[in-house]
Amino acid sequence: MKEKIKKVVEEAIKNHFSFIPDFNVEIAKEAKFGDFATNAAMVLAKREKKAPKTIANVLIEEIKKRDDLFEKIEVAGPGFINLFLKKEVFQEYLKEIEINKNFARNDYYSGKKIMVEFVSANPTGPLHVGHGRGAVLGDVLSNILAASGAKVYREYYINDAGTQMTLLGESVFARYMELFKKNTAEFDKRYYQGEYIIELAQKIKDKYGSSFLEEDKKRLSFFTSFAKKEIMDGIKKDLNDFGVSFDNFFSEKSLYDKGKVQQVLLKLKEKGFIYEKDGAIWFASSQFGDDKDRVLKRSDGEYTYFATDIAYHEDKVKRDFDILIDIWGADHHGYVSRLEAALNCLGAKGKLKVLLLQLVNLIKGGKPLSMSTRAGQFTTLREVVDEVGKDAARFIFLTRRHDSPLDFDLDLAKKKSMDNPVYYVQYAHARISSINREAEKRKISLPEVNDIDVKLLKEDEEIKIIRQLSIYPDLILSVSKMMEPHRLTFYMQELSSMFHKYYNSYRVIQDDKPLSIARLFFVNQIRHVLADCLGLLGVSAPKEM
RNA sequence: GCGCCUGUAGCUCAAUUGGAUAGAGCAACGGACUUCUAAUCCGUAGGUUGUAGGUUCGAGUCCUACCAGGCGCGCCA
Numbered sequence: 056m057k058e059k060i061k062k063v064v065e066e067a068i069k070n071h072f073s074f075i076p077d078f079n080v081e082i083a084k085e086a087k088f089g090d091f092a093t094n095a096a097m098v099l100a101k102r103e104k105k106a107p108k109t110i111a112n113v114l115i116e117e118i119k120k121r122d123d124l125f126e127k128i129e130v131a132g133p134g135f136i137n138l139f140l141k142k143e144v145f146q147e148y149l150k151e152i153e154i155n156k157n158f159a160r161n162d163y164y165s166g167k168k169i170m171v172e173f174v175s176a177n178p179t180g181p182l183h184v185g186h187g188r189g190a191v192l193g194d195v196l197s198n199i200l201a202a203s204g205a206k207v208y209r210e211y212y213i214n215d216a217g218t219q220m221t222l223l224g225e226s227v228f229a230r231y232m233e234l235f236k237k238n239t240a241e242f243d244k245r246y247y248q249g250e251y252i253i254e255l256a257q258k259i260k261d262k263y264g265s266s267f268l269e270e271d272k273k274r275l276s277f278f279t280s281f282a283k284k285e286i287m288d289g290i291k292k293d294l295n296d297f298g299v300s301f302d303n304f305f306s307e308k309s310l311y312d313k314g315k316v317q318q319v320l321l322k323l324k325e326k327g328f329i330y331e332k333d334g335a336i337w338f339a340s341s342q343f344g345d346d347k348d349r350v351l352k353r354s355d356g357e358y359t360y361f362a363t364d365i366a367y368h369e370d371k372v373k374r375d376f377d378i379l380i381d382i383w384g385a386d387h388h389g390y391v392s393r394l395e396a397a398l399n400c401l402g403a404k405g406k407l408k409v410l411l412l413q414l415v416n417l418i419k420g421g422k423p424l425s426m427s428t429r430a431g432q433f434t435t436l437r438e439v440v441d442e443v444g445k446d447a448a449r450f451i452f453l454t455r456r457h458d459s460p461l462d463f464d465l466d467l468a469k470k471k472s473m474d475n476p477v478y479y480v481q482y483a484h485a486r487i488s489s490i491n492r493e494a495e496k497r498k499i500s501l502p503e504v505n506d507i508d509v510k511l512l513k514e515d516e517e518i519k520i521i522r523q524l525s526i527y528p529d530l531i532l533s534v535s536k537m538m539e540p541h542r543l544t545f546y547m548q549e550l551s552s553m554f555h556k557y558y559n560s561y562r563v564i565q566d567d568k569p570l571s572i573a574r575l576f577f578v579n580q581i582r583h584v585l586a587d588c589l590g591l592l593g594v595s596a597p598k599e600m
Numbered sequence: 601g602c603g604c605c606u607g608u609a610g611c612u613c614a615a616u617u618g619g620a621u622a623g624a625g626c627a628a629c630g631g632a633c634u635u636c637u638a639a640u641c642c643g644u645a646g647g648u649u650g651u652a653g654g655u656u657c658g659a660g661u662c663c664u665a666c667c668a669g670g671c672g673c674g675c676c677a
Contacts, residue, residue: 057616081616084623094619097657107657132620133657177677219677335675346603346673353675360677388604389672413605414670455613458605460670462612467626471639474626482639493636526616533616545614548624559632559641578636600639 056148056525057081057091058532060138063124064095067117074102082526086515089129089137090522097134107134145521146509152524152580153504159528159587163535165204170371171197173382174294175212178286179223180249182293184415185384187436188461190299191452191593192412193382195540198591203535208376209301212367215283216308217360223247223286224279228267230256231278235268255282293437298445298593310366316358319366319401320351328400338365343396361390365397372403379403380538385411385458410538413460415452420466443468446594450477453541453592476548480585481597483551487582488598490563494575497564501576511573516557520581523550527584531591540592547588554581 061080068075078095096111103110111130118128127139152158173193176186193209201207214220226246230253233242246252259267259281267274287304294300310316320336323329328339334354338361341348351362371379383390391409398407417434440448447468454476455461471478494500501507512518527546534542563574586596 079616079619081619084616084620088620092620097619100657135620214677217677333675337675350675355675357675359675385605386671387677391604411605459613460606464612467612475639476625478639479625482637486637486640490636496636530616537617542616545624552624555640556642558636559638562636564636600637 056522057529060091060093060124063118063122064093064114064136066121067114068095068099070117071113072099072103074099076102082522083137088131088135089127089139091138091140092135093138094135096130096136100134110134111136142513142518143510145518145525146512148521148525149509149512149577149580150504150507152583153576159531159584160202160204161528161532161535162204163532164200167205167377168208168375169200169205169378169380170208170210170374170376171200171380171382172210172212172371173380174299175214176290177214177219178283178290179219179247180286181251182290182436184417184434184436184439184463185412187297187439187448188415188452188457189382189384189412190294190297190436191449192410192457192540194299195449195453195543195592196380196382196410196538198593199531199535199540199543202531202591205378205535208303211301211304213287213304213306213308214360215306216311216363217357220279220283221275223282224275226252227255227259227282228275228278231259231267234260235265237268251286252282255285258285293435293440296445297436297440298449305367305370307363307367310363310370311358315366315370316362319369320362322369323351323365323397323400326400338397338400340393340396340400343399345393345396349393361393361397364394365401368394368398368403368407369401372398372401372406377406379407381407381409382457383409383411385413387411408538410457412457415461415463418462418464418466439463439465446481447475447477449592450480450544450594453544456539456541476544477594478600479555480544480547480551480589481595482600483554484582484585484589484596485598485600486558487554487578487585490575490578493564494571499564499568499571499575501572501579504576507576508569508573509576511570512577514561516553516560517574517577520550520553520557521577523553524580524584527588543588543592547585550581550584554578 057080061078064078064080065075076095076098078093078098080091080093083089083092096114097107099110100107108130111134114136115128115130118125124140124144125138126141129137129139131137171193174182174186174190176182182190197207197209222245225243229242229246233253234256242248259278267277291304320329323338328342329351330337330339335350336352337348338351339348349361350359351365352358368379388411391411394409395407398404417439442465443451451463451468452461467475468477469475512521530542530546534540561574563578564571589596
């Protein structure tokens with residue numbers, strides 16, 4: 056609806072001025088300011104060197120000439136144009152929601168291929184809550200971009216090469232030896248400490264017995280790959296149970312196996328941005344906006360993580376993606392500029408968009424729980440999901456902007472009351488479903504759309520709710536532009552609140568049958584929007600609670 | 601020391617991306633179920649938006665400096 060009004064204003068401007076400025080149409084804060092308001096006149100005022108109110112009056116005349124959407128148009132305050140829509144515009148809008156199943160979709164990213172790379176946790180242990188936040192952000196963002204016409208590809212990058220993997224193998228091996236009482240020394244502090252390492256060792260013992268006690272060159276690589284596969288399977292299961300799926304799991308190791316790392320270094324060298332110093336190989340990233348140059352190959356001959364990451368991102372570019380979205384923990388933010396530098400050098404400037412995730416603090420009994428993967432005292436994603444449920448976990452992860460820290464209150468997430476936003480929203484959906492059941496009981500069913508008398512929906516609350524419904528498509532558009540899915544949860548809380556209020560003041564099913572039908576139709580459009588939005592969030596829309 | 605993020609009601613957070621009188625929930629108190637689900641709703645209170653300047657018709661939002669907190673600054677990942 057906002058977009059529609061924006062076009063109307065734009066037409067009016069076109070007719071009188073040679074220039075179309077960047078202006079806003081927004082929902083009015085108060086009833087006396089109408090339904091929507093635009094700042095177009097104020098923005099134009101500067102360029103035209105005229106008073107905003109003069110310009111506003113010109114625009115109003117233009118709008119009135121060509122459109123009959125409006126009941127009243129006024130100039131107010133410093134030069135806002137307040138637009139009062141005719142009630143029937145809103146009333147008719149309900150039919151659009153009902154008929155056009157794609158009413159909340161847009162084509163902003165149409166024709167664009169977008170990769171969203173997220174989670175990408177090292178296969179050295181189970182996912183913790185921080186990964187869960189990234190998983191939901193990536194998953195929902197992907198849904199929204201797809202709703203805006205993009206062809207979205209979800210990928211998980213597996214860091215299955217390098218020292219961490221060796222350490223993982225060694226950790227399991229040490230536990231294995233312990234099971235045979237062969238290792239009297241204390242368990243190395245560098246090793247992964249978690250309980251799951253012992254379980255993996257036990258698994259190997261159960262399956263292969265003592266066959267690894269003898270010295271064997273391939274022994275360690277077996278432990279590494281066994282642990283990696285087991286852990287990765289666990290991660291995939293956790294993600295699956297959390298409603299998060301991927302199109303592809305991309306292996307870092309495969310980059311080495313296919314020689315991609317060497318290739319990309321060669322490419323950078325040909326461009327002349329590689330040099331040797333102190334026995335190491337450096338990339339001149341400072342020439343592309345980074346603070347300083349970075350090492351790609353250490354003096355001991357090992358490639359750095361940065362080197363493989365360049366190779367990986369080059370691979371993404373080659374796969375023809377228009378936009379590359381990476382979701383990282385905020386502790387990696389120092390890494391953004393060097394990767395951007397690399398992509399600039401490779402001719403993919405501006406394609407990368409990194410979203411940084413701040414920490415999740417788990418709160419229980421009013422106190423924070425601390426966590427650290429290495430120390431083995433973390434709360435896993437699975438534990439949280441088992442405790443509060445998938446719906447609550449997903450929803451709460453999206454109640455904050457990604458770059459602000461999130462306090463996740465486990466007690467609150469389980470509470471079945473109005474302070475729990477998940478239930479509040481789901482309850483609205485369930486209540487409408489319940490109204491439907493009551494209607495069915497009384498043999499009231501909805502006729503063809505055109506046989507519904509929407510003019511009966513004339514209460515202020517009804518119009519206000521329809522107005523809120525009408526900006527839902529605009530919300531989807533703006534969320535996909537800004538890449539801020541958390542706005543959806545706020546929108547739904549607001550819409551749910553409006554519905555609950557309405558429910559308490561008006562009866563839907565009653566003696567007046569035409570009115571009952573109109574209102575039944577009305578609340579079901581609320582339900583449609585709630586269900587659509589919950590669907591994008593991957594949260595269920597229950598019919599009863 | 602340098603860089604990034606954050607700072608809004610007692611608490612947790614919003615604020616349509618520069619718009620009109622900065623809004624919700626929690627916590628406190630009072631009220632509403634013989635009714636389509638009370639997991640709901642209604643009413644009462646709370647503010648120098650960390651501080652000081654600046655930009656303009658207009659600043660919580662943009663710029664500068666400072667204060668406080670978090671994170672990062674390796675030939676680690």
